[in-house]
Amino acid sequence: MSGVFDPVTYLQPLQQPFMLRGLLAVTLVGIVCALVGSFVVLRGLAFVGEALRHALFAGVVIAFLMGGSLVGGALIFALLVAWLLGVLGRQQGIGEDTAIGVLFSASFALGIVLLNVARTGARDLTTILLGNVLGVSTLDLAATGAVVVVTLVAVVVCFKELVVVAFDPALAQAQGRSLSVWDGLLFVLIALALTAAFQTVGNLLALALLLAPATTARLLTRRLVPMIGMAMLLAVLAGVIGLYISYWSNVPSGPAIVLLSGAGFGLALLFAPQHGVVWSFIQRRRLQHSRNHS
Amino acid sequence: MPNLFELQTYLEPLSLRLVQRGLLAAIVVAIICGVMGTFVVVRGLAFLGDALGHAVFPGVVIAYLLNLNLLAGGLVAGLITALAISLVGRTGQVRESTAIGIFYTVAFAFGALLLSRSRSAPRALSELLIGNVLAVRPEDLQLTLLIGGVVLLLVWAFYKELVLVSFDPQQAAALGRNVPVLNGLLFTLLALTIVASLQTVGNVLVVALLVIPAATARLLVGPLPAVMGLAALLGSLCTFAGVYISYYADIASGGAIVLCACGVFFCVLIVRSARQRLHLGVAG
Amino acid sequence: MSSVATSPKSAGPACAAGQPAVQLAHVTVAYGARVVLQDITLELPSARIIGLIGPNGAGKTTLLRSIVGAQRVLEGTVRVLGAAADAVRQRVAYVPQRRDVDWSFPLSVLDVVLMGRYGKLGLLRRPSKQDRELALDALKQVGLAKRQACQIGELSGGQQQRVFLARALVQDADLMLLDEPFNGIDTTTQSVIFDLLCEQRQRGRTVLLSTHDLHSVEQNCDQLVALNRRIIAFGPVDQVFTAPVLQSTFGSQVAVVGDGQTVVTRN
Numbered sequence: 145m146s147g148v149f150d151p152v153t154y155l156q157p158l159q160q161p162f163m164l165r166g167l168l169a170v171t172l173v174g175i176v177c178a179l180v181g182s183f184v185v186l187r188g189l190a191f192v193g194e195a196l197r198h199a200l201f202a203g204v205v206i207a208f209l210m211g212g213s214l215v216g217g218a219l220i221f222a223l224l225v226a227w228l229l230g231v232l233g234r235q236q237g238i239g240e241d242t243a244i245g246v247l248f249s250a251s252f253a254l255g256i257v258l259l260n261v262a263r264t265g266a267r268d269l270t271t272i273l274l275g276n277v278l279g280v281s282t283l284d285l286a287a288t289g290a291v292v293v294v295t296l297v298a299v300v301v302c303f304k305e306l307v308v309v310a311f312d313p314a315l316a317q318a319q320g321r322s323l324s325v326w327d328g329l330l331f332v333l334i335a336l337a338l339t340a341a342f343q344t345v346g347n348l349l350a351l352a353l354l355l356a357p358a359t360t361a362r363l364l365t366r367r368l369v370p371m372i373g374m375a376m377l378l379a380v381l382a383g384v385i386g387l388y389i390s391y392w393s394n395v396p397s398g399p400a401i402v403l404l405s406g407a408g409f410g411l412a413l414l415f416a417p418q419h420g421v422v423w424s425f426i427q428r429r430r431l432q433h434s435r436n437h438s
Numbered sequence: 439m440p441n442l443f444e445l446q447t448y449l450e451p452l453s454l455r456l457v458q459r460g461l462l463a464a465i466v467v468a469i470i471c472g473v474m475g476t477f478v479v480v481r482g483l484a485f486l487g488d489a490l491g492h493a494v495f496p497g498v499v500i501a502y503l504l505n506l507n508l509l510a511g512g513l514v515a516g517l518i519t520a521l522a523i524s525l526v527g528r529t530g531q532v533r534e535s536t537a538i539g540i541f542y543t544v545a546f547a548f549g550a551l552l553l554s555r556s557r558s559a560p561r562a563l564s565e566l567l568i569g570n571v572l573a574v575r576p577e578d579l580q581l582t583l584l585i586g587g588v589v590l591l592l593v594w595a596f597y598k599e600l601v602l603v604s605f606d607p608q609q610a611a612a613l614g615r616n617v618p619v620l621n622g623l624l625f626t627l628l629a630l631t632i633v634a635s636l637q638t639v640g641n642v643l644v645v646a647l648l649v650i651p652a653a654t655a656r657l658l659v660g661p662l663p664a665v666m667g668l669a670a671l672l673g674s675l676c677t678f679a680g681v682y683i684s685y686y687a688d689i690a691s692g693g694a695i696v697l698c699a700c701g702v703f704f705c706v707l708i709v710r711s712a713r714q715r716l717h718l719g720v721a722g
Numbered sequence: 723m724s725s726v727a728t729s730p731k732s733a734g735p736a737c738a739a740g741q742p743a744v745q746l747a748h749v750t751v752a753y754g755a756r757v758v759l760q761d762i763t764l765e766l767p768s769a770r771i772i773g774l775i776g777p778n779g780a781g782k783t784t785l786l787r788s789i790v791g792a793q794r795v796l797e798g799t800v801r802v803l804g805a806a807a808d809a810v811r812q813r814v815a816y817v818p819q820r821r822d823v824d825w826s827f828p829l830s831v832l833d834v835v836l837m838g839r840y841g842k843l844g845l846l847r848r849p850s851k852q853d854r855e856l857a858l859d860a861l862k863q864v865g866l867a868k869r870q871a872c873q874i875g876e877l878s879g880g881q882q883q884r885v886f887l888a889r890a891l892v893q894d895a896d897l898m899l900l901d902e903p904f905n906g907i908d909t910t911t912q913s914v915i916f917d918l919l920c921e922q923r924q925r926g927r928t929v930l931l932s933t934h935d936l937h938s939v940e941q942n943c944d945q946l947v948a949l950n951r952r953i954i955a956f957g958p959v960d961q962v963f964t965a966p967v968l969q970s971t972f973g974s975q976v977a978v979v980g981d982g983q984t985v986v987t988r989n
């Protein structure tokens with residue numbers, strides 16, 4: 145291996161076509177996850193993401209068994225679960241939290257049992273859960289690209305609606321917007337982002353890519369658009385660096401990418417200006433200090 | 439296909455030591471899951487339960503690689519994650535649900551990375567993820583019984599404190615109870631339950647055994663002790679059925695148990711809402 | 723309380739010109755099997771400041787949400803400004819309760835006020851320069867123009883409420899509905915808000931605000947609606963603000979001491 149400052153170190157892996165495709169994939173996935181993830185974080189929908197991720201798992205297995213398109217199967221099942229979520233959450237005596245818990249564990253169990261019935265090995269389960277970015281085909285890449293375009297267009301077109309519904313649902317309703325329509329759109333976007341991510345970081349770790357970059361960005365800035373931009377940058381950075389690390393040291397790429405995003409979040413939590421733990425601590429000390437003197 | 443109406447169908451599996459052990463362990467797990475699951479459902483802790491289920495993973499992997507006790511490793515990892523989540527939640531900068539989502543996925547990624555260094559990775563991973571009732575060894579059964587006993591004993595001893603802190607933390611504080619310590623106790627009990635369940639239902643499905651029987655019981659009865667009892671009973675029945683299905687159809691026991699519990703939940707839900715509609719129709 | 727005392731609250735319903743601002747006929751609202759509002763029949767005149775009083779759980783928020791068309795009614799009809807609620811959305815401004823909002827949301831003060839214009843903008847359309855000027859103007863009216871670039875969480879509770887008011891003002895609406903605008907804010911802010919509301923009234927606009935601060939409504943409103951699932955009383959302040967009405971509205975929660983001095987004890 146050549147030196148850290150030698151450009152060859154970074155260019156040489158690019159000669160491998162699978163590495164080039166992988167880099168493109170993590171970039172696209174980072175963009176779409178950070179974009180949708182920003183709204184997930186702002187609305188506190190982490191658990192909904194968790195539920196949709198499990199639903200996608202069942203959908204992928206079903207599609208795999210029926211020989212259909214994995215992405216299509218995943219999406220159809222995720223939409224079904226999103227709809228059930230709405231119906232169940234409204235039932236008295238259940239509560240949204242429990243409804244989500246029941247639905248996602250049910251769909252995951254279904255996926256596991258079907259995978260069993262199909263007699264595919266443990267390796268398939270591991271691939272679905274942890275992803276394999278270096279196995280991304282050109283076709284997968286095209287599908288991911290399409291997801292990115294659709295999501296970007298949807299967010300740009302509906303930006304102000306998504307923001308109003310997130311910030312002040314009561315006002316949104318008073319302005320005549322149906323919350324179920326806009327929540328539905330967001331759920332579809334989450335499902336799309338998770339679908340795009342499952343090939344690269346895997347179904348289980350996709351949630352991390354949805355949450356960690358957006359949360360980190362939120363700690364670092366107080367404006368919405370810069371927050372989204374920074375989340376995208378962080379997600380793409382984690383993806384690219386994680387992929388290189390995975391290439392050089394032969395560790396699985398999905399966990400490497402997720403650990404990097406997690407490390408970024410940890411750093412921001414500690415050292416972010418104004419919001420960070422260290423910053424708050426210093427300010428508190430200063431306040432105590434000045435109070436002791438006066 | 440076994441004959442459903444013949445006694446032999448039900449007795450045959452029981453003659454195997456393997457099945458006896460597995461069934462006993464699974465039923466102990468179902469009972470403590472029913473009791474702890476009631477707290478999970480009442481307090482809306484489904485996501486935390488799910489996260490702890492995943493977060494025990496790196497601990498189990500480290501214990502596996504170092505040849506230590508797997509369950510002890512899992513317990514330590516689960517408790518560290520729970521502590522980290524509550525600390526981050528307390529800074530007030532990040533929503534608790536977001537913190538849960540980030541911490542457990544990162545913990546899981548860490549575990550997966552460690553495990554990837556080991557040759558037996560995929561098989562060991564899937565065993566932990568989805569469990570296998572028939573792989574319960576005698577010493578595992580002993581440990582499960584021990585954990586089960588400890589959890590039930592602690593719930594019995596601290597029952598009124600746990601209920602108070604779940605229902606009205608402010609009142610608990612006003613009565614001079616240490617709320618963080620009681621919450622810590624609840625989370626520790628939850629982590630213990632999850633660790634005990636690893637072997638039978640696996641760590642991604644344990645949340646199902648926590649949430650589904652308790653949610654079903656809550657639809658049927660009102661008082662908290664009744665919900666706990668019914669949840670434990672329903673969980674045990676589904677476990678029984680699930681183990682038999684898993685034995686005859688040769689599918690993952692965890693998945694079969696959870697799908698049974700789900701079936702019961704949706705039946706109860708449908709019957710209940712049909713009856714409600716009937717009532718409303720009669721009243722209107 | 724400053725200039726508010728000079729407001730023409732003596733103006734009776736006789737002066738009310740034109741159609742009523744809100745007409746409710748036999749409106750019933752239920753969540754599942756629980757009836758929240760029962761058989762509400764009410765006609766609110768225009769160009770008035772009307773207070774909506776009642777204990778917690780009386781259905782105040784539900785009533786406001788029904789008027790704004792955000793709550794489906796089980797029975798009865800709702801007419802707003804002489805039309806169905808859906809048809810006149812643009813002419814109604816709604817200020818939800820402050821505590822329902824996540825104030826750490828990464829938006830600036832101006833962004834929040836601009837949301838008031840969103841109702842008039844279609845899909846894809848962005849707020850124009852003119853919208854921004856209107857928003858800034860509304861912020862000036864509530865005295866917060868200097869804080870326009872702040873993140874909303876940096877403001878005090880009273881300032882946040884004024885931002886919400888500015889957001890309602892920028893809608894240029896004929897009917898303003900405010901849900902508990904005085905919750906947890908100081909008396910100075912309260913009088914600033916009432917001054918602005920009086921100005922709206924002079925321009926012929928109608929204001930309906932819910933509160934459980936009985937003292938402020940007695941001083942500043944023209945008319946009162948006493949609500950506890952049903953309409954207990956409706957009319958000019960001096961007719962509604964009486965011991966029997968308050969007692970049957972608030973039940974044991976209210977104690978009437980001496981001459982019109984009212985003490986409300988919650989719970």
